[in-house]
Amino acid sequence: MSETVLRVGAPARPVLVAEAERPAVRLTHVSKWFDTAGRRQTVLDDIGLTVGRGEFVCVLGASGCGKSTLLNLVAGLDRPSTGAIDVPGGRRPALMFQDHALFPWLTAGRNVELALRLRGVPRRERPERARRLLDLVRLKDAYGKRIHELSGGMRQRVALARALAQDADVLLMDEPFAALDAITRDVLHEELARIWAENNLTVLFVTHNVREAVRLGQRVVLLSSRPGRIAREWAATGTPEAALTARVTDALREEIRRHGRR
Amino acid sequence: MAAGETVAPREVRETAAVEAGLDALDSAPAGTARRPVGRLLRQRLLPPVVAVVLVLLAWQAAYEAELKPDYLLPSPADVGRALSDQWYEGTLFSTVWTSMERGALGFAAAVLLGTALGLLLSAVRPLRVAVGPVLSGLQSLPSVAWVPAAVVWFGLTDATIYAVILLGAVPSVANGLLSGVDQVPPLYLRAGRVLGATGAARVRYVLLPAALPGYLTGLKQGWAFAWRSLMAAELIASSPELGLGLGQLLENARSYQDMALVLATIGEILVVGIAVDLLLFAPLERRVLRSRGLAGAR
Numbered sequence: 115m116s117e118t119v120l121r122v123g124a125p126a127r128p129v130l131v132a133e134a135e136r137p138a139v140r141l142t143h144v145s146k147w148f149d150t151a152g153r154r155q156t157v158l159d160d161i162g163l164t165v166g167r168g169e170f171v172c173v174l175g176a177s178g179c180g181k182s183t184l185l186n187l188v189a190g191l192d193r194p195s196t197g198a199i200d201v202p203g204g205r206r207p208a209l210m211f212q213d214h215a216l217f218p219w220l221t222a223g224r225n226v227e228l229a230l231r232l233r234g235v236p237r238r239e240r241p242e243r244a245r246r247l248l249d250l251v252r253l254k255d256a257y258g259k260r261i262h263e264l265s266g267g268m269r270q271r272v273a274l275a276r277a278l279a280q281d282a283d284v285l286l287m288d289e290p291f292a293a294l295d296a297i298t299r300d301v302l303h304e305e306l307a308r309i310w311a312e313n314n315l316t317v318l319f320v321t322h323n324v325r326e327a328v329r330l331g332q333r334v335v336l337l338s339s340r341p342g343r344i345a346r347e348w349a350a351t352g353t354p355e356a357a358l359t360a361r362v363t364d365a366l367r368e369e370i371r372r373h374g375r376r
Numbered sequence: 377m378a379a380g381e382t383v384a385p386r387e388v389r390e391t392a393a394v395e396a397g398l399d400a401l402d403s404a405p406a407g408t409a410r411r412p413v414g415r416l417l418r419q420r421l422l423p424p425v426v427a428v429v430l431v432l433l434a435w436q437a438a439y440e441a442e443l444k445p446d447y448l449l450p451s452p453a454d455v456g457r458a459l460s461d462q463w464y465e466g467t468l469f470s471t472v473w474t475s476m477e478r479g480a481l482g483f484a485a486a487v488l489l490g491t492a493l494g495l496l497l498s499a500v501r502p503l504r505v506a507v508g509p510v511l512s513g514l515q516s517l518p519s520v521a522w523v524p525a526a527v528v529w530f531g532l533t534d535a536t537i538y539a540v541i542l543l544g545a546v547p548s549v550a551n552g553l554l555s556g557v558d559q560v561p562p563l564y565l566r567a568g569r570v571l572g573a574t575g576a577a578r579v580r581y582v583l584l585p586a587a588l589p590g591y592l593t594g595l596k597q598g599w600a601f602a603w604r605s606l607m608a609a610e611l612i613a614s615s616p617e618l619g620l621g622l623g624q625l626l627e628n629a630r631s632y633q634d635m636a637l638v639l640a641t642i643g644e645i646l647v648v649g650i651a652v653d654l655l656l657f658a659p660l661e662r663r664v665l666r667s668r669g670l671a672g673a674r
Contacts, residue, residue, distance in 0.1 A: 189570055206572055215567035218668040219585045228581060232572040252395055262669025265402030267395075280571065298398055304391045 137202065138284050138316040139165040139188055144197030146183055157183050159341040161197070165284070170310055170317045172331030174324060174362065176370050180342030181320040185209060185286045188318065203283025210277050212289040214269040216261045222272045223248065223257035229279035247275040250309060267298035271305070278313070287319045291326070303329055324366060328359045336362065338369050345369055450636040455643070458636040467620070472644055475606060475621035478534075479648075482541030483602040489542065490549025490598060491591075495579070497550065498557045508554070511547050519544030519601065520608035532615040537606065544605030545598040552594010556587030588664055596657045603649050622648075 146158040157180040165171045175181050186192040187199055189209045201207060216225050226244040235243060248254055251271035261269060270290055277285055291299045307330065310317055321327050327334045331350050338345040346365050350358060432452050438444075439451040446454070462468040497504040497511075522543045526536040560583060568582035584591075610623020618624065622645050629637035 191566055191569060206570070209567075209570045211563065211567065213563060215563050217564060217567075217582070217585065218670075219588065219664075229571050232577060232581070252392055253399075260667060260669060265399065267402065268399055276571075297394075298402075301391055301395045301398060304387075305395070308388065308391075 136167055137164045137200075138167045138169070139163070139207075139318060140198075140200040140202070141188070142198050142200070144187065144194045144199060146180065146187060146192070147195050156341040158187075158194075159343045161342070161344060163335065163344065165316060165318055167283075167316055168314055169333070170315075170319065170331050171333045171335060172327035173318065173320045173335045173337060174322065174327040174366065175320075175337035175342065176322060176339050176366065179337040179339040181322070181337060182288055184337075184342070185288045185318070185320055188284070189286055201284060205282050206280070207284040207286050208277035208280040208282040209286040210270075210273050210288065210290045212292050214261070214266075214273040216269060216273055216276065218261045220261075221257065222253065222259050222261065222264065222275075225261070225272060226276050226279050229276045233280060244275075244279070247279050248272070250278065250313075251275045251305065265298075266294050267302060270294065270302060274306070274309070278309075284316045284318060287317060289321050292321070292323070299326075306330065324363045325359055328355055328362060334358075334362055336365055336369065339373060447633065447635060450639065454636040455639045458634070458640040459643075462637075462640070467625075468644075471620055471622055471625050472648060474619045475610065475623065475645075476648060478537055478610075478621060479541070479599075479603050479606050482538050482606060483545060483599055485538065486542050486545035486598055486602055487549055487595065490546040490594075491553055493546065494550040494553030494557070494591075494594075498554055504554075511551055514543070514547040515551060518608075519605035520612075522605075523609055523612045526609070527613055532613050532618060534618065536613045537609040537618070540605045540609040541602045545602035548598040548601050549594050552597060553587060553591045556590025556594065557583060559590050560586040589661075589668075589670070592657070592661050592664060596653070596661070599652060599657065600649070603645075603652070607645060 141161050141163045144158060144161040145156065147154050147156040149155075161184065163171075163173075173181055173184065183192070187194050188201065189207050191209075216222070217228070220228060223241070223244050226247050227240045230240045230243055231237075245254065245257060248257055251274050253268060253271055253275070256264060256268060256272065261272070264272065273290070291302050294302065303326065306317075309315070317330075319327070319330060328350055334348045334350055335344055336346040336348075337343065348358060348362060435452055439446070439449055443449065459468070462471070493511075497507060519540055522540050523536070526539045526543075530536040530539060564582055564586050565578075568578055573581050606621075607623045607626075610618075610621045611627050614624040614627045620628075622641055626638060626641045626645075629635075629641060
């Protein structure tokens with residue numbers, strides 16, 4: 115995070131043009147297919163996407179659009195069939211799952227500490243740093259709690275703290291709030307927005323929820339389904355949320371309708 | 377966030393307050409109330425005690441009805457006398473200790489070997505396909521079947537006894553670890569990879585802790601097999617050169633036609649088996665499951 119100078123605690127929008135020069139993630143002509151039982155199934159088709167440093171990009175799509183596959187590729191959990199994925203920061207991106215994926219044999223604090231340990235933070239510093247990260251997601255008191263003692267929203271906040279502990283250049287989020295109730299999701303949106311703005315994060319956020327995408331993202335990218343292609347893209351800055359939500363919803367419905375006609 | 381608003385401090389405070397409220401409402405109540413000791417004793421200890429007393433009463437009744445001559449069916453009191461004789465001769469603890477020492481040593485070696493074997497098989501797919509079925513088969517082979525072979529190979533020595541223990545317990549431990557590893561949710565492995573846990577770190581920080589419940593079950597079964605194997609070995613490989621263990625005592629009692637001592641020894645073998653399970657494995661298992669939120673209120 116060398117460019118802290120750009121925005122220190124200022125939630126103002128960064129300048130997209132300047133940051134496109136040094137992107138945090140760049141996908142060029144990325145395709146992914148799986149060969150099952152002699153049939154080739156293309157999941158992602160010729161995806162080109164650039165996420166600038168400090169940018170918050172939401173990828174929106176119905177089921178079967180390959181959203182999760184896209185994140186797996188960027189996270190390095192899987193390889194593209196063709197094309198190139200560039201994460202210039204060099205560090206492994208952090209990834210948050212829909213299911214918190216916290217380790218139940220560790221306390222919340224230890225989960226965060228494990229992430230610190232795996233990236234080489236010395237033992238002495240770990241507890242203090244873990245506490246600070248939990249404090250950031252407003253879970254100071256959860257340090258010694260077991261995962262099963264926490265609510266769904268608290269688990270996702272611990273998962274966020276763990277992801278932040280990786281100090282990655284890019285945070286990938288795979289529908290992290292989809293399984294939460296509406297009020298909890300609402301609150302977590304506000305928290306994520308705050309943490310993003312305060313910590314100079316780059317976020318690539320995948321969701322099927324239009325309101326979520328419009329609310330969080332500076333840019334919303336619509337993926338078509340089967341195969342996943344980039345269908346449309348909107349800049350979310352400058353447009354009233356409700357109007358944009360309506361427009362994006364229309365486009366998504368149109369995408370989905372196409373599949374019924376075939 | 378579509379419009380570039382600045383989050384006002386008041387709004388942030390409001391979010392924090394709502395969040396705190398949600399946290400308080402949603403989280404599980406802190407710790408379940410401890411059940412009073414008296415009730416716990418009544419509910420968990422009383423039934424087995426009653427069952428044992430009933431068995432003893434039925435036994436006494438059978439003895440008094442003289443269903444069998446008393447050199448075949450001694451009374452509970454005769455067996456108690458055999459036990460107290462052992463106690464006063466000072467052989468009770470030394471005999472039990474000899475067997476337990478062998479059992480513990482053999483089991484420890486079986487855990488080391490079985491764990492290494494399980495890890496190797498879980499890591500090398502072709503090896504697992506080749507050896508896995510054999511290992512499962514070995515688990516159902518009564519280890520007493522190895523005793524004659526071991527006696528021929530090693531003679532009447534401690535090596536025979538340990539060989540039989542290992543052959544009995546290693547497959548259980550290895551299989552337990554394998555099934556524990558198989559049951560690890562793939563999500564944990566992916567999360568581990570994202571965090572940078574690869575190679576040895578992956579095994580140490582993700583795979584082994586995640587596989588612990590299955591592994592513990594394997595250990596428990598491994599101990600049961602080790603103890604049984606030990607008794608079989610001691611019973612058959614009985615010679616004055618070998619220290620006197622429970623199995624040898626059992627064999628000696630049989631050759632003296634001392635039925636009370638036979639039954640007393642069987643009781644001792646049973647008690648050791650139950651005690652190790654109750655005092656070692658049950659608390660361990662309960663702790664592991666409870667800390668993961670997997671155990672019900674038990």
